[in-house]
Amino acid sequence: MTTPRSAAVYARISSDQAGEGLGVQRQVEDCLRLAEGLGWTVGEEYVDNDFSAYSGKPRPRYQQMLTDLASGDRDGVLVYHLDRLTRRPRELEEFLEVIDAAKVRHVKFVAGDADLGSGDGLLVARIMGAVAAGESAAKSRRVKRKLMQNAELGLPHGRSVRPFGFEQDAITHRPDEASVLRELAQRFVAGESLRSLCTDLEERGVKTVKGAPWHTHSLRYVLSNPRLAGLRSHNGQTVGKAVWEPIITEELHHRVLALIASRKMSSRRTPRAYLLSGMLRCGKCGGTLFSSRRQDSRRYVCLSGPDHRGCGGLTVVAAPLEQLITDYALFRLDSPAVANAIAGRSSADEESSRLGEQLSQEREPLDYLAEEFGVARIDRRHWEKARRPVEGRVKDLEKRLGKVTRTDSLTGLGTGEALRDQWAGLNLSRQSAILRTLIAHITIAPGQRGARALDPDRAEVTWLL
């Protein structure tokens, strides 16, 4: 029997096993050692990360390997164990078909030696494949059932790491962390960015449960988690009230979610480094001005070219313009017009607390039904039937709740001198959120060549409030 001139080494991490990164390295190394022992030449290593073969998610490298086997580019396969290669009978059949058609007769496993080149090996492989699929389906059913059951009863998931804000039991609050979470949620809906909240946590020495610094994605996950509002979710669906006390109100929770959703849509933009980024229009062409730093002076400029499509003919120095607009805005915040608008906001507040109230009323039967199911007074079929219409109404209310309150950024602002003192202490993203609440956009007229100071008449503000 000849030896392969260009064998494939295949390795895979499955997400259900611990200590994985190392695992793949070992799989590959052991395969290479085996190749050396057999005198095979290895053509390529194919490694798929973090996909469970059973879950049916695509394995791009595996597919590539099949393609290369079919085309004859690879003529042998080395795998650590059959369960790295395939865990479903259908996949095994596909694999067998490919190697059969391409007449690949060299398939070796480091462990559980099933040589597919021999009839026995083939049978062993088929059997092993069938066994692996059966095992994995049963395990996945067991786990799913357990998780669903816990969710229905409002019990927390079993976990190795406690959730931030809670003790290890995932029910008892940790008061210091709970108050941090409340504060963060409020500042977030008031317009502060996740990035700026993370920086603040870093400065205060507040770490994640694992003792790591906060990142925007970890903070977004924690702040948007229904568990904060005392709600139990399963597969992204809120299934009812949890057994633990809420840290934030359900209303606040939905405002956080709505804001995250709206920011996701604009997440392609670069992080805000300038107070007026995105708010300025070119007075010549109407295009948006972009921030730019030249030597030690910050500017907003109209940029031409395919990415920006402006006229490229307008520049304004940032600092005096930002000062001017801030003065306008602070003056505006003191005005009766805005006072009225903020008073108008209280009607939005009423609307949202009314919806919040309605929501918890609607939820009550769901909690009751879950309890009845929990103590086996009704069966699953009746329970599902009874809760379906209620869930529809709940979802509708949640959606409406997310849409009220547009002026959250103005919450907690003082007036007059107090406001001026306060302003300097607010960070950039909060200041910017306030300006965005007040101002639709600012059109900048062309400047006089050689003018040293900013002419206030160059800035024309279009107010929202």
Ligand SMILES: [Zn+2]
């Ligand atoms: Zn322009």
